[in-house]
Amino acid sequence: MISYDEAIKIVLDTITPLPPVDIPLEEAVGHVLAEPVKACWDLPAADNSAMDGFAFAYTGQDEGGTLTLIGSAFAGHPLDQPVAAGEAAQITTGAPLPPGTDTVIPLEEVEERQGSITLLKAPIQGQHVRYRGEEFRNGEELLSPGTELRPGEIALLASAGITRVNVHPRARVAILSTGDELVALGETPGPGQIVNSNLPMLCALLREIGCEPLPLGIGRDTPDALAEVIRAGLQADLLLSTGGVSVGEKDHMQETLNRLGFERRFWRARIKPGKPILFGTLQGKPVFGLPGNPAATGATFEIFVRPALRRLAGQGDPLPPKLRCTLAEKVKGGHKRQNFLWCRLEEENGRYRAIPSQRQGSGQNRSLQEACALLPVPVESPDLEAGSEVEVLLLRLPPGRTC
Numbered sequence: 001m002i003s004y005d006e007a008i009k010i011v012l013d014t015i016t017p018l019p020p021v022d023i024p025l026e027e028a029v030g031h032v033l034a035e036p037v038k039a040c041w042d043l044p045a046a047d048n049s050a051m052d053g054f055a056f057a058y059t060g061q062d063e064g065g066t067l068t069l070i071g072s073a074f075a076g077h078p079l080d081q082p083v084a085a086g087e088a089a090q091i092t093t094g095a096p097l098p099p100g101t102d103t104v105i106p107l108e109e110v111e112e113r114q115g116s117i118t119l120l121k122a123p124i125q126g127q128h129v130r131y132r133g134e135e136f137r138n139g140e141e142l143l144s145p146g147t148e149l150r151p152g153e154i155a156l157l158a159s160a161g162i163t164r165v166n167v168h169p170r171a172r173v174a175i176l177s178t179g180d181e182l183v184a185l186g187e188t189p190g191p192g193q194i195v196n197s198n199l200p201m202l203c204a205l206l207r208e209i210g211c212e213p214l215p216l217g218i219g220r221d222t223p224d225a226l227a228e229v230i231r232a233g234l235q236a237d238l239l240l241s242t243g244g245v246s247v248g249e250k251d252h253m254q255e256t257l258n259r260l261g262f263e264r265r266f267w268r269a270r271i272k273p274g275k276p277i278l279f280g281t282l283q284g285k286p287v288f289g290l291p292g293n294p295a296a297t298g299a300t301f302e303i304f305v306r307p308a309l310r311r312l313a314g315q316g317d318p319l320p321p322k323l324r325c326t327l328a329e330k331v332k333g334g335h336k337r338q339n340f341l342w343c344r345l346e347e348e349n350g351r352y353r354a355i356p357s358q359r360q361g362s363g364q365n366r367s368l369q370e371a372c373a374l375l376p377v378p379v380e381s382p383d384l385e386a387g388s389e390v391e392v393l394l395l396r397l398p399p400g401r402t403c
């Protein structure tokens with residue numbers, strides 16, 4: 001059985017970013033650029049004022065000097081009239097400097113009286129001026145491929161006249177829930193039945209990262225029924241299934257995929273939870289067979305599927321970020337599989353404490369409750385002592401701390 005490190009390497013080596021699409025800038029938040037973006041003009045387009053005040057030509061004026069007011073330059077309403085030495089124009093923040101001026105004195109540093117101003121402080125030449133092109137020049141590369149567009153980047157591109165961007169789309173993900181015992185959310189389970197809780201969990205996980213879930217419904221435990229639903233899933237960019245990947249008599253996922261031409265890359269990894277995970281491609285599309293136990297579905301999504309989706313979306317470093325924190329309780333080592341323990345995170349004096357969930361059972365949804373991190377415990381690791389420093393895989397911020 002392969003290790004997690006070997007398995008995730010296979011996943012990331014198999015998957016390449018989705019072909020780029022051209023989308024409106026306003027819809028691009030969270031997407032990753034597929035090509036460089038260049039400015040369509042200089043910004044600022046002209047020298048302009050950084051303050052509300054008065055613009056004038058610096059000729060060595062000192063405190064107490066006076067200037068005659070000859071007009072006003074407002075943002076959006078420039079003053080075209082030249083300003084001669086000894087004169088000044090009223091100016092507002094963002095208004096272009098009128099011809100002949102090079103310096104601005106703020107309102108608070110003058111006394112205005114009967115069409116002239118007296119300087120209450122000696123100015124410095126060029127003060128409070130924002131120069132043409134000081135933020136960027138026409139044609140300058142502003143962002144390079146691989147950059148994730150966040151609100152700040154969107155604002156930058158908007159200011160540079162960019163209306164559309166070429167980005168990698170976020171994946172559309174087909175979800176197949178397998179199991180004769182499953183009923184859809186909203187139905188009351190009969191004897192031996194349970195609600196398909198993995199589907200809403202996966203939809204929520206996908207929406208959290210901007211991917212589109214395409215639920216395929218519940219595939220019953222026969223190869224024919226499963227094959228039909230799997231075919232429908234090939235319209236998506238990636239196919240996820242839950243359940244039916246272990247060794248039980250009704251575990252038909254792998255056999256059904258094989259019939260359809262599945263190229264298996266691996267089955268089973270030395271991890272807990274999630275050991276029976278299956279990964280490969282079908283007609284070039286990545287397929288993950290996630291184990292059906294809810295905490296195994298959740299964990300394998302976090303450690304395999306999320307990185308795969310980030311790679312499809314063009315993210316350069318698709319693995320979960322690591323956070324150093326203090327372990328709140330002793331954790332036993334010596335396992336044959338690499339354990340991934342669900343943890344809560346609590347902030348204490350600017351540092352996080354990782355508190356392993358009391359329930360780690362793979363069959364329990366409650367293992368995931370309030371979990372924000374997974375603590376990897378390597379194969380045959382010694383016990384991890386309470387108070388020691390550990391590195392967790394950060395999944396999300398604690399509840400109530402999400403911005």
Ligand SMILES: Nc1nc2c(c(=O)[nH]1)N[C@H]1C(S)=C(S)[C@@H](COP(=O)(O)OP(=O)(O)OC[C@H]3O[C@@H](n4cnc5c(N)ncnc54)[C@H](O)[C@@H]3O)O[C@H]1N2
Nearest residue numbers: 177179196197198242243244245246251275291292293296
């Ligand atoms: N003899 C062995 N049995 C099992 C092994 C093994 O190595 N040898 N591995 C165990 C491990 S580890 C896991 S994990 C599970 C995974 O099995 P499957 O992926 O085949 O999943 P199922 O058997 O279909 O279901 C397991 C469990 O999860 C519940 N389930 C399934 N789908 C959903 C869903 N959509 N929503 C909520 N709960 C779901 C299902 O009812 C079962 O209780 O196999 C072990 N067995």
Ligand code: MOO
Nearest residue numbers: 273274275296362
């Ligand atoms: O992988 Mo299983 O999740 O250990 O129950």
